[in-house]
Amino acid sequence: MTRFPPLRLLHASILLTFALIPVWYRLPRVPPLLPDLYVSRFLILLPMLLTIAGWLALGLPGLADLRCDAARRTWALALLLLALWGFASQGWAYQRIQHPEAAATAALQFGIAALFAVVVACAGPPRRAIIAVLVVSLTWNSLVGGIQVAAQGSIGLSALGEFPLSIDQTGISVVQAGALRWLRPYGLLPHPNMLAGVLVLGLMGAGAWILSARRRVWITATLLASGGLWALGLTFSRAAWGGLVVGLLATLPFLWRGRWIRRRHLLTAALLLLTAGLFFLHYRPFLLARAGVNQESIEQRSISDRRVFTEFALRAIGENPLLGVGIGNFPWKASFYLMSLPYDLQGDNVHNIYLSAWAELGVIGLALYGVALLAGLFAAARHLRAQPDRSGGMLLGGVVALLALGLLDHYPYTLIQFQVALWGLLAAAAGEGVGGKGCEEEAVSGPQFTDNDQAPIPSS
Template sequence: MGDHGVPGLRDLRRSRWGRWWTLALLLLALWAFASTLWAFQRRNYPEVGQTAALQFGIVALFAVVCACAAPRPRHIVATLAVVCALNGLITVGQVWNMGALGLRALGEFPYTAESNWISILRAGDLTYVRPYGLMPHPNALAGTLMVGVLAACAWVISARRGRWLAGVGIVTLGGWALLLTFSRAAWIAVALGGGLLLPFARLLITRRALLGMGTVGLVVALFFISYRPFLAARVGVGDGQQAIELRSISDRLVFTDFALRSIAERPIFGVGIGNFPWRASYFIVGTHYDLRGDNVHHVLLSAWAELGTVGLVLVLIALIFAALAIGQRLRDRTVPHEDRAGLIALAAITVALIVVGFFDHYPWTMVQMQTAWWGLMGAALAQNSVDPVGLNSVTIVGGLGGWWSYPHCLQDDGMYDFYEAFYKVVEHSAAHAEFCRRVFGRNLCQHGFADMEQVDALIATLDLQPGDQVLELGCGNGMVAEYIADQTGAHITGIDYSPQGVDQAQRRTAGKREHLTFAVGDLNTLELPAATYDAIISIDSIYFSNDYTRTVREWRAALRPGGKLVLLYAYGREPWVAKDDFPAENLAPERTPLAAALIANGLRFTTQNFTAQDHALAVRRTAVLDDLRPQFEAEDILFIWENRCGDAQGVRQAIEEGLHARYLYRSET
């Protein structure tokens, strides 16, 4: 009920800047609806303002939903990249055909080189017909391609070879198509949007990414050489074309003047959303201009003329708070590699559409571009937009997951795929093995903060005897379980939901079957035999539980009388929760969610505090990772390096702010 039926609304409300962006955008939509009451054509054609207001209202709600639902940036990037490839193919086809391709079923406008309304370039005896794609104007097509090209750039800096190849291909195709539109505004916007965000992407840029950028650069150079006469014509050089370019500039100046006159007439309220072209047409009457009513080619002037100073202020407030919220997300070093690349792409698109708005009107007037601008803006600033799995998650730190947000549904593709990829590559990774040795004291394929001091403390707490039956939940690839079995002589049964990890454990320990057993299992669906184990171990795995109390109840039932339950567990403020909403006393060992679950099941417990060790590990991890980056990059597993950097940054910052703690819990039945 706290979310009012909108998933993620609570997180958005807790966002320092996101909530103000949401408020400004919704107030802007309401103001747009109110403007129909005084719109210029409210008596003759009231549907003009009503339709425009409804359109913007739907777009605003969609943007807020994007901010609440927080779709993963990589999924948005994939969608936009596919759309870019499709539009790129259509654009190249139209240029080759010098006209439409007969795709009216997809919304293509039928046109040929002889159509009198089309946009053309002339260079001497040469004529170039600008492509329209599936849009009503080449500049709008350029905006669509611009969005797709910037999105696909996230794949160019991807740590995965397949995505890198696809990214280079789509950026090359989409970039060529974008150049073929001859939209100067879109070209400038791509350069500025990408350039302004480049500092945030510097840690993601590898030698392979530079190779991809070089390939794209060669394509751009080839275009400028091949189309040099038309480029000269586009800047007004050459017979015939100069008059066309001067006419285009003069028309824009005329509508800019009309916009300023409209603002002077109605400075506070404006002429009503969607009504400026009609007001401009009345200005034209009685002049010598050979024009029809049109929009002013400037987003802020459009908003000011139609919605007055009130509307302009709301637009500016929304943009400012969006910039602050997105900037906050971009500075978050805890974001995984692929999602960080996608987040940077979304931010670059938002900037690029703002830049386009200084030269054209379609980010304000066309529903497709309105949706892209505000919707992608909402997705970029979403507090959970970097969540590796999506919705309904809780943040944890530790041995299996690092500084991640874990799901209430373990089989979510994002988290499941990450672990499968992780165990697949680290089995033979010298870089990760060296990382574990230098950070944790021994390579047990640790995936968080369980160093040898903590593992040995856990073993000492267990006080196992040879032959004891022990269950480890969340065993990964079994290296910790193997170490414990070797040290104690106990029989360890390890369960993990990653088939890749369990398969490695079974193969590596094939000669130790009398002491080690491994199986694939889901923590939330396990049916454990009653009174079977002398001890149950959980090293940062209870975070996967949907219900801590139920899980602890099942574990207690599986223990023999006098059996021990030992857990390494971290707890802290979720990144999207305001600091003021998370009292520091919640970090006390008796106040954590795990403590509540133990108490609910009638279990007493003792704890050992490892928070200081966590901080020392975070500092050491950062230094080691800086040193080992070339090795991770050489093995093409930079996504793991990024994950480890996120662990270190997130935990160190949280501990220094007094918002994170780590404990070893021990309970006995």
């Protein structure tokens, strides 16, 4: 970092982008030089564009290191080719005549997210800084979500993009057990499931702090994680709960290798289990309803709707398996299918990121999507095996959590905020970028402990 002072502004814009992941705020008008598309007014787009422009102005720092790393090079190439394939799909998109903006905005947002991720891979900030942003995000969103639940409505943050919320509002997301209705928190996002995804990433970030050798950091992170876990429970997002478990399991090999786990972490585990137990006792009727025990109509409708769109995705894939219906066009194709069916539904995305990629971009797009994911995961795992790093391990766990919850939700594929989260955090987990160890040193065998924590001697 000290060798590259001009990168500080670049790092600041990257961190600001990560900080804006849980913010849906859209500008009153389209900024100059940007096309008049839906994505162009998102606040998060501005630091992303600043990041890309700054990287270009600085002469593409870190690109040479990325090019000489086979796994990261494959990841970047597949990701950029996927973005180009998305742009190309505008030529055969289902609504290319009537609504060309559907494919245009989806292609533009993914293209920008892909370029942003490449910049993070080449010249990203220290991973501990990204972790700090995730922990701050966890704290803020836990408070906002908790207050929304307590108020059972919005809390006056409309200036920051909060949606109007009321327990009696039509179309609002609630859980219901018999006559009891309970508002799920939205944060500053348009759906509780998205807030849940943000909280999962924040909890993974808090996990890195929990593993710190500094006692105050451990205590602070344990308390924040306890509050964040309660807030995650309030979202009643089953996909996010499962994603968190899978993400934590994915971190265990790297944490064990780094020997950061100490006896005092049993206290952390006990407090988190106590938090989960108290939540279960307090919200047991709603949890049983979400589990389908009471056959609540809201829950049955949620499950049936997802099945319908899964069937539509498979139908669209069968009709055009090679090219797909075009990026951003599946909801329109679903609307077409619904015209001949007696369902009270509107076109929507299929709640599975892999089916989404296949239905919209065909088998070619799905292959590029898979190669980009697998190459990135391999690069991150290899890097963390050579250089155990608690921050990198938790970032990788967050990525795995998003991929797991993507089996039951679509936003890691469809929304720019979570495209940034998925690909940006994967880029950060896979390497240090400028100022890192470089390709030659990356190949050195044996663990090299980083993150200012040498392998500690287990203690209480």
